[in-house]
Amino acid sequence: MLTLAWQTVKARTSGFIGAFVAILCGTALVAACGILMESGFRGGVPTQRYAAADVVVTGDRTVRPPGGDVLAFEHAAEQPAIPAALATRIAAVPGVKGVVPERTFPAVVVGPDGQAVVDKPSFGHNWESAVLAPFTLTQGRAPAADDEVVLDSGLAARAGTQVGGEVKVMTRSAPVSYRVSGVAEGRGDRQASVFFSSAKASELAGRPDQVSAIGVLTTGDVTDRIEDMLADDHVTVSTGADRSAAEFDDVSQTKAILALIAGSFGGYAVLVAIFVVASTLALTVEQRRREFALLRAVGATPRQIRTMIGLETLVVSLAAGVLGSLLSIAVSHGLRSAFAAIGVVPHDFALSISPIPLLAALLIGLAAARVAAWSAARRPSSIKPVEALGEAAIQRRDLGRVRLTIGWVLLAIGAAATTLPLFLRGQLGAAMSVMAALVLIIGLTLVGPRIVGGAVRLIVPMFSGSVSGYLAAANVTKNSRRLAAAVTPLMLAIGFAVVNFYSQTTFTAAVHQETVKSITADHVITGPAGVPAEVAEAARTLPGVTAATSLVRTQVITASKTGDSVDVNRGPANGLDARAGNTVDLGITSGRLEDLTAGTVAVSDALGKKVGDTAEFWFADGQPARLRVVATYEHDLAFGDHVLSAADARAHTTAGTDSAVLVEAGTTAALQNLISRYPGLTVTERITAQDQGDQRTQFLLNLVAVGVILGYVAISVSNTLVMSTAARRREFALLRLVGTGRRQVVRMMRVEALITVGLAAALGTTVAALPLTLLAIGFTGTPLPTGPIWVYLGVLAGAALLGVVSIAVSTRLSLRAKPVDTIGIRE
Template identity: 25%
Template sequence: MFRTSLRSVLAHKARLMMTVLAVMLGVAFVSGTLVFTNTISGALEKSSAKGFDHVDVALTPGATAAEGDKVSKEVKLTDATLKKAERVPGAASAYGVVSGYAAVADQDGKLVGNGFSTQGGNYWGDDDSRYPFTSGRAPHGANQVALDAETAKRAGYKVGDQVRMSVDGPVLTPTLTGVFTTDDGNVAAGGSLALFDTATAQQLFHKPGAYDEIDVKAAAGTGQDQLKRNLDKALDGAAVHTDTARQLADDQAEAISSSMGSMKNMLLVFAGIALFVGIFIIANTFTMLVAQRTKELALLRAVGASRRQVTRSVLIEAFFVGAAAAVTGLVVGIGIGAGMRSLMGRTGAIIPDGPLVVSVGTVVASLLVGVVITMLAAWLPGRRAAKIPPVAAMSAVHAAPTAKSLVLRNTLGALVSAAGVTAVLAATTMSGDSGQLPMGAGAALLVIGVFILTPLLSRPLIAAAAPVLRVFGISGKLARLNSVRNPRRTAATASALMIGLTLITGLTVIAGSVQSAIDKMAADSLKADYVVSMANGNYLSPDVLKTLRKTDGVTATSGLSNSPSRIDGTTEYLTGVDGRTITRLADLPVDEGRFRVGGTNVVVDDDTAKDHGWKAGSTFSVAYEDGKKQRLTVAGVYEGNQMIRGIMLDAPTLNPHMSDGASDMQVMLKTSGGPSDATKDKLTKALGENPAVKIQDRQDLSNEIAQMFTLMLNMLYGLLAMAVIVAVLGVINTLAMSVFERQQEIGMLRAIGIDRKGIKRMVRLESLVISLFGGVLGIGLGVFFGWAAGQLIGNSMSTYALVLPWGRMGIFLALAAVVGILAALWPARRAARLNMLTAIKSE
């Protein structure tokens, strides 16, 4: 049986080519993902570990617990802490670390770095071994800065130049005194690092006399663990965390692995989708091969082969096919991983140097995936072949499915689909994360149920295309009949395309609806012409609000500041606004009372009011961040949303209680002329043309949201393209094997007068009908899932409403048609070139 299986694979290698290609693509996706993420993780871990070469134990601030009226506060690391650490037995030296946001602009005024790691820090003393200088010297004084070599190169700065930068709003122009190199992983990943002297860094980052971290170097003969114990003993009760450099490196490696793990999991999900689609191709291929070899398998049964042996022979064939595809996919995947690393480098993301990592786990996983998936998909066709009685198989090449099997399949499909619909509908009534699991399980059940029912659905849906197919005469009629001749084959072929389009359509519906909801939320709740904020979401300097108030044409302004507080034993964040102007800048519907903010009068969003049992006129006691208490009155309850919510009180009431001073997250403003390019230019110039500050009108906010969704969708489309490509291979495979199976029939059609063009048209129309059938099912399911997911989202987003992207859905259906036409090119050409006499004599 082993030799028989091997000969069968070699005899049908051309017909198995598309199956091998489908499995290979899926395995390549898996292995490429593993190679890419392991390589990047290894390089970043190696780079970050170097950053701990200059420290043995690091001290970081702890926090006091929030209890009663006491707000949680971070303990500050001061010079006193530093001196105490220096005097600890076993400590050779200690230095303080200060860090914060520092946006550096290039010579054209554009932000350098990729935004997430545009950092600033302090250069300790006159000889900081962490940052060796390649040119120039260390910065001294408020108007001096040093830059890492990569940032200086990208921005076009050299020693002596004025550097344009910002840390919280106002533009700074310190002199570049030096350029240094660093092993900082953020810089290696494309960020930027600007260094000031310690006093300047503390002032700029609003940490006067305090440090973010204190790094201690051990004396000769003292180990990291011993130094940590000594520091813990000396700093007992100071709420300071101590970690060895070894532990920090391990934590950093774990963090990198975790962050890369999210990307890895996402990519593997899409690889899994491609492999799942490939299952339909494999099952279809082996079903057709088994059907074509029915007499051969029956003869094996007649000469003594058991059912198990027949099934095993099919599985052995699948093993050879899967192994060949897996090995090829692994090799291709390694190339994909290397290519993705190179591509990231070309897009501007700087990746640390490191070898290409091809682990044993990657090799084993790729081989197992290819072989196991192929054998699982081939098991059912093999089992079905073994169950055909030898006498029946010898008398007829094709054994039609029995009425009992069709009834059983349709009943099972209806039950599974009903269970899926029920689970999805039940999930739409839930809120938050509780509905995600039932929604996912219901969606999976519904897809499986529809797949089981696809043979039943194929007849009425394909029959609906009959009027259009009649236009093509006999070729159109034959294409329709061929499409429904073998419903199971048609179902498997169409289902592969259906899954890809279901996901693409569902994601498009959800993204479009959420974007529309957020646009509506912004339009409904914002009266302000502009919203000013930092590019990285940090606090703005108080100077920004002062500057904007003095700018010509600005008629109303209000900052939005946040501060923690304790109310009824729980932590609540307070939002400080300008009570005189907030109603001119925000439009929030009031459910109770009046929207009046001033003195001790506050307004509260409906969810917070419900949680505390407040109504208009209720009073409550608040413990501010500085520990002082005050009695506040709820003047009104408003409808909150994702943009504006919480307890809103007058800024003059809140600001004196903020421990780090009044700092706004945003500034909203109204202008006399309304939003315009001229007004925006005026505001930009007033703030010093600062690249770190965003000035956005409502359209800009909408465009930013749209850009985010567009980027996300394009990425998902790209990943799902693999599943669509595999589905196309499935259509090609099915048609090619169907043409081989119907050689005699095609020869007869040629003999009775249908020319080659007619044969080509028949095969193309058959492919088109099957592809459109899969497309209609996919778009229909995608819209349903998009609606259902939207209901779940709508439970927490009041402005959510279903938006059907008719234009895109039309494109998706057209895409399905194009898939059908392209997939039929080779099979149609092959069918038309068959010699009619040879084909008639074939068996």
């Protein structure tokens, strides 16, 4: 049977090209997602500040709620500190020859022009930790007094200073002058480093009993011993390439983000790949129905038919899968470059490539193809031998009851799911719109011939005025399943693109709309490296200022139990002072914002809490919180589900500064005079003040993901249309032999292409319109989604161009041969 399958594939190469391309592209996309996911665990950048440390111990950023499974976890946004006392315990481990605690805190140098040197992240450290890189003194000596610092060579050059000179350094207060006692040379240039004496670094870090990390120098492999000893201390023990995640916050965030992106993106890719491969193989098998009918008539058993189709698919999918897995390496690098361009990953983040994701994608591709082959083989293998030739004469038009039932059920579920944004706020509500659209698309795919058939009967009369129109109308009426096979991928492309784009633009517009309404301050003070907390207090003392509050943008991690599973999510939160006055409007529904002090929290109405209840979550650094609810509010799009006291929010961030200061009343001149003492700070008038950077990045990330999937879908669309049209060569030849002109056939196919594109546009728009309309109503109060109309028109134009060109090119190629020669070829 394998020999027969191989011979069939060789003899019908053109018939299997479509399936080959679909599996190749699908495998490449899934494998690329696997490479990104693996890189989230093993990729990174070269270690710099910890290059000389064999082991680095840091706080564990993984939050795992009790009762959750292995997948119930979230990555903390900030690096937690660890007890300094751990250094003594680690030093006692056999094989450890040195333990170096490190304190890290923001430290920005003021340049000779009076402006902050912030071309790259800049941090202060205790001089003892310089050995972990190592940093080597090239000039001067180590800092001995509290008023001395050592600068890295690059920072010293940019600050225009040298040994013996004076330099101003701003940590969490106004700049202070220090004497440069030395200049050091280290590894890499991703961060700028300022080294203080041990006592001064402890004072500036603000946590004398805690350190940022502990570097360990060893005489052998003692990692397992250290991990065993610290198993109950909620720390992470890093070696090798993982040390860079402990050193660079953006690398740590990237590793977590890549795993999430690859999982989500990969899930979509697998779903679309299965869908595309299944539809392509179904079309391939459908075009060979006469061949299978003849085999049944001459004695082939159903099992032999299924086995032959399965083996043919195995041969094609194995070849395509191997090539697709190799192609995925280039695809993954392309995705990494795209993610780097929009700021999701650092430009120097290196991927980790191993055979594991390539093999996994190959197996997924083979499994998807095998399932698709089994589904496609059910019909040709189940007909009775005496019915076989009659079955082959015309296309079967009725659909199975099971298929129709599943299709209608999915349409009902999808329609119901579109209402979720009316009740769910935030990114979850926007995501539900996309999921609802996918369910609707799958449902339409299953019942497509029924719907397409009904639509065709309504529109074909308008095309029957000419010979070509009459032929096209007759074709699409009698072959609605073939038309549905062409309409479906175009509908998928249109619906998927429109819903993904406009769901994000609508959500972003809703956030902006509510933020403008909620931030009512007259003036906003911001800075590139944050705003020292003392600025808000100083602003309150200015003449004419009636209120001023710190605004600390942060994140919290929450857990909820659904049945036996635990869902963990990380979401935005904000810190405010109780004396916020009229600088903000949270839409308070109960309680008072004036009661917001350390140890308390205000929560959104969506959480269902009441004043006096206890809110449990985790701070941005992964530390657990049990805070008393003092107020509830409704403006959750602007402020997230949790508003903390500014002191609590600030205490659980690495920077320890405010994101902005909101000021009510006062004069711009007075505020300008205040911030003149803090280089880099600016005052603006009545702006939204809420950082949209994360939302913009998420939007661009979705565009990249959708763009890649749509590229795959576009290949599938062209593939399907070319296969469907090329399979009609004998039909075209027969038409020409009975007197139809070549131009009439071309015009007939042009009309069919217009019908195909028109139906796809109508169904794709309908699929997108329902969830987007309800999303817009729920989020912005209007039925129209927000976003430029040209994107929708561009999607329609692109789909129309793709459909018309694919059909036109394959039609003209099919008409190149003489009709008398074509009519005699096998199907």
